[in-house]
Amino acid sequence: MPSFRIAVLPGDGIGAEVTPEAMKALHAVGRGAGLTFEFEQALVGGAAIDATGDPLPPASLRLCQQAQAILFGAVGGPKWEDAPHEKRPERGLLALRKELDLFANLRPAKCFPMLVDASPLKRAVVEGTDLMVIRELTGGLYFGEPRGVERFADGGARAVNTMAYTTREIDRVARAAFEVARKRRRRLTSVDKVNVLVVSQLWREVVTQVAKEYPDVTLEHILVDNCAMALVQRPTQFDTLVTENTFGDILSDEAAILAGSMGMLPSASLGGRVGLYEPVHGTAPDIAGKGIANPIAALLSAAMLLRYSLDRPQDADRVDTAVLRVLEQGHRTADIRGEGEKVVGTREMGELIVGEINAQY
Ligand code: IPM
Ligand code: MG
Numbered sequence: 057m058p059s060f061r062i063a064v065l066p067g068d069g070i071g072a073e074v075t076p077e078a079m080k081a082l083h084a085v086g087r088g089a090g091l092t093f094e095f096e097q098a099l100v101g102g103a104a105i106d107a108t109g110d111p112l113p114p115a116s117l118r119l120c121q122q123a124q125a126i127l128f129g130a131v132g133g134p135k136w137e138d139a140p141h142e143k144r145p146e147r148g149l150l151a152l153r154k155e156l157d158l159f160a161n162l163r164p165a166k167c168f169p170m171l172v173d174a175s176p177l178k179r180a181v182v183e184g185t186d187l188m189v190i191r192e193l194t195g196g197l198y199f200g201e202p203r204g205v206e207r208f209a210d211g212g213a214r215a216v217n218t219m220a221y222t223t224r225e226i227d228r229v230a231r232a233a234f235e236v237a238r239k240r241r242r243r244l245t246s247v248d249k250v251n252v253l254v255v256s257q258l259w260r261e262v263v264t265q266v267a268k269e270y271p272d273v274t275l276e277h278i279l280v281d282n283c284a285m286a287l288v289q290r291p292t293q294f295d296t297l298v299t300e301n302t303f304g305d306i307l308s309d310e311a312a313i314l315a316g317s318m319g320m321l322p323s324a325s326l327g328g329r330v331g332l333y334e335p336v337h338g339t340a341p342d343i344a345g346k347g348i349a350n351p352i353a354a355l356l357s358a359a360m361l362l363r364y365s366l367d368r369p370q371d372a373d374r375v376d377t378a379v380l381r382v383l384e385q386g387h388r389t390a391d392i393r394g395e396g397e398k399v400v401g402t403r404e405m406g407e408l409i410v411g412e413i414n415a416q417y
Pocket of ligand 1: 131132146149150305336
């Protein structure tokens, strides 16, 4: 019986509530497909700071390095907001991305037909939206040097972050994006700020160069401000987007609105030997601990784990189908409820989806 070692890092807030539901889904797949999942749990983020003082303890990193894939929840929260920069929960996630060389972050945003009315945008705008944001994840402003704060004697200060990219960093994420676009509708939009930033000039140059190796994919370039507008004006014009770290952070949150709710968006971070899978929604402190969070993003992230790290596309399809069926049956968590619809909690939603996974084996 094939066996897979999965590192599980639930983290903080609703991360700790939705991750167990994703594990249950993988267990169900295991039972159905004859696979064994060995889950090994580790601390990250605020939970790790409280226990060890370190947002990414060495033991957690080691576990991740030795696993075949990582199931990640979310990190952060008001409790740690005043901590110094290097001791914030978010550092744990950033260190993990960097240490594992997870440079390509895939964030699909799809508007499910039965959730069209869950989006605050008009039906005519969001209907049919199906896009994939590929965000560069280990470069740009998040990691560029120099960075820091200089304090002046007069009480003033100057703070610096640097947006820097090398040819190699752009080349590898561009290739990842073309490969993804090739399996989708063969249209790639590269997002930059070429009218202002030299970094964007290099970005455009390298992406255009890589495009020569992918003649079957149509490439277009768009400015990030224009892209932000087009995403809420005519999202169906897009298929695959590729962009640098900060632009991708912002645009992928915007794209979440197209899918009805942040609670629906999964992600995969790839590049190094081991992939990391996490819901895009974050810790949602306002609803944490109430058992009402939407576990679908975590479950869809588990499906991406099956697809990209374990090469089990059919099992991944089953998880995706189970989610679709449960939504078709009218079950909703609070974040995606329409008028007059009945609401289920995190666990109940998880159980319903597991039931629909079991039904397919
Ligand atoms: C995300 C999050 C993270 C980021 C935070 C938690 C560091 O917003 O994954 O989009 O900015 O990358
Ligand atoms: Mg973000």
